[in-house]
Amino acid sequence: MAPKGGLGAWKRIFWWLILLAVSFSGLLLCGLPALRYLETFIPMGTCHLAREPLLRDNFTGLLHLWARPEVLTCTSWGAPIIWDGTFDPDVAQQEAIQQNLTIGLTVFAVGRYLEKYLARFLETAEQHFMVGQRVVYYVFTERPAAVPRLPLGPGRRLRVERVSRQRRWQDVSMERMRTLHAALGGRLGREAHFVFCMDVDQFFSGAFGPETLADSVAQLHAWRYRWPRRLLPYESDPRSAAALAPGEGDFYYHAALFGGRVGALRRLTAHCARGQQQDRARGLEARWHDESHLNKYFWLHKPAKVLSPEFCWCPDIGRRAEIRRPRLLWAPKEYTLVRD
Numbered sequence: 001m002a003p004k005g006g007l008g009a010w011k012r013i014f015w016w017l018i019l020l021a022v023s024f025s026g027l028l029l030c031g032l033p034a035l036r037y038l039e040t041f042i043p044m045g046t047c048h049l050a051r052e053p054l055l056r057d058n059f060t061g062l063l064h065l066w067a068r069p070e071v072l073t074c075t076s077w078g079a080p081i082i083w084d085g086t087f088d089p090d091v092a093q094q095e096a097i098q099q100n101l102t103i104g105l106t107v108f109a110v111g112r113y114l115e116k117y118l119a120r121f122l123e124t125a126e127q128h129f130m131v132g133q134r135v136v137y138y139v140f141t142e143r144p145a146a147v148p149r150l151p152l153g154p155g156r157r158l159r160v161e162r163v164s165r166q167r168r169w170q171d172v173s174m175e176r177m178r179t180l181h182a183a184l185g186g187r188l189g190r191e192a193h194f195v196f197c198m199d200v201d202q203f204f205s206g207a208f209g210p211e212t213l214a215d216s217v218a219q220l221h222a223w224r225y226r227w228p229r230r231l232l233p234y235e236s237d238p239r240s241a242a243a244l245a246p247g248e249g250d251f252y253y254h255a256a257l258f259g260g261r262v263g264a265l266r267r268l269t270a271h272c273a274r275g276q277q278q279d280r281a282r283g284l285e286a287r288w289h290d291e292s293h294l295n296k297y298f299w300l301h302k303p304a305k306v307l308s309p310e311f312c313w314c315p316d317i318g319r320r321a322e323i324r325r326p327r328l329l330w331a332p333k334e335y336t337l338v339r340d
Contacts, residue, residue: 040320042226047074047081057305059095059210060087071322075250075306081220083308084325087211093132096210102134103213104192106183107200108176109141110165117200117331119148124204126153128327133210136191140179159187177276177290181269189262196259198328202312206327214305216260216268218298222309222317222330224252235292240284241275242292244299253298255291257312257328260304271297 047065057063057080065073067085074080096103105125109118122137129135134155139147142165152158163179180197188195194213224232232252235242259265272293279286286292313326 039226042228044070044072044226047072048076049074049078057087057211057214059092059213061091061095063087068322071308075302077302079302079304079306081306081308082211082311083322084310089207089209089211092209092211092213096130096133096213099193101193101210101213102136102191103130103210104136104138104188104195105129106138106140106180106188106195106197108163108179109139109147109200110163111142113200114141114143114146117202119150120203120331121198121200122148122150122158126150126156128204128206129208130210131207136188138183138188140183177269177272177293181266181273184262184266184269189266192262194259194261195265196257197265199256201331201333202256202328203331204327205329206325208311208327212259212305212307212311214260214303216264216298216301216303217258217305217307218251218253218303219257219307219312220309221252221254222312222314225309227252233287234295235286235288237284237287239282240286240292241278242286242296244296249295249299250302251306253291253295253303254312255288255294256330257307258294267301268294268297271301 046069049065060082063080064086065080068083071083072081073083073086080086107118107121118139118141122139125135125137131153135157137156137158138161139158140161140163141147142163144160144162147158147160149158161183163175176197183189184195196212196217229249230246232249234244234249234252237243238245258268260268272290275293275296276286276290288295310323310326312328312330313323314330316330
């Protein structure tokens with residue numbers, strides 16, 4: 001039998017270890033740079049399809065999943081995770097041209113977000129987004145007259161759609177799915193074959209081409225793509241339509257970028273809008289608003305393609321060896337300025 005004093009010492013050591021683990025997790029979640037660096041030692045896993053010689057994608061032809069052995073290049077359900085070096089951009093470009101596609105890009109610019117971010121978003125999209133393809137931009141705003149009229153390339157158009165100003169910035173986010181669903185059922189759905197939905201407070205920094213197209217497309221969250229599943233911030237309130245139970249969820253997807261064919265996006269936006277309405281009727285609001293509902297949807301309906309964090313990267317994270325060529329960058333977040 002262990003001496004009483006010895007048992008007490010082991011209890012103290014045990015609780016100190018628990019306290020250190022909790023403190024470490026808290027600092028990690030808060031983004032302390034020195035601790036964020038330790039994420040690089042968390043393995044991402046390996047792709048079980050990486051040696052398949054005939055794995056093809058509708059737009060990129062033969063995928064070279066084995067070209068990036070240091071990162072996860074496919075999901076457990078067989079969808080590719082697109083990283084720089086795993087696809088041939090020229091093949092993707094030619095395939096999209098042969099299919100004679102029109103690609104939509106939607107963005108909400110409400111309140112001060114319009115003046116702060118929209119011009120740079122559109123200017124950089126003209127330089128990098130689906131260059132050589134037909135593109136229609138859809139800007140949703142409560143002030144159509146304030147939208148900058150930029151020179152556009154051949155086959156590229158800008159549509160401006162009026163939306164109502166919401167009382168809280170959270171409500172802008174929460175109303176987005178309902179508004180997108182209506183637009184996809186209207187002119188946008190008739191004009192475009194594929195649509196991407198993006199946040200306005202970011203800008204393009206590299207080629208964002210047809211290699212990203214698929215029936216449904218999800219984006220790995222730049223801050224959370226290496227986190228173990230038990231730390232991912234899914235909605236945990238079981239009363240919410242967005243809730244995921246312990247053990248559920250694949251990855252944590254970012255609502256700043258998602259897309260797909262018009263029909264698939266209609267189903268996604270309908271699901272999220274319906275879930276938000278159910279929560280509202282119960283007096284609830286999901287932890288991360290429409291992003292929580294988006295993650296629930298992609299758990300139930302797996303995306304056909306997943307984009308690596310290279311396609312929507314946050315420079316504040318710092319240098320990561322696996323991020324070779326960022327395509328879309330987060331702009332500095334000035335919430336005190338733009339959220340009122």
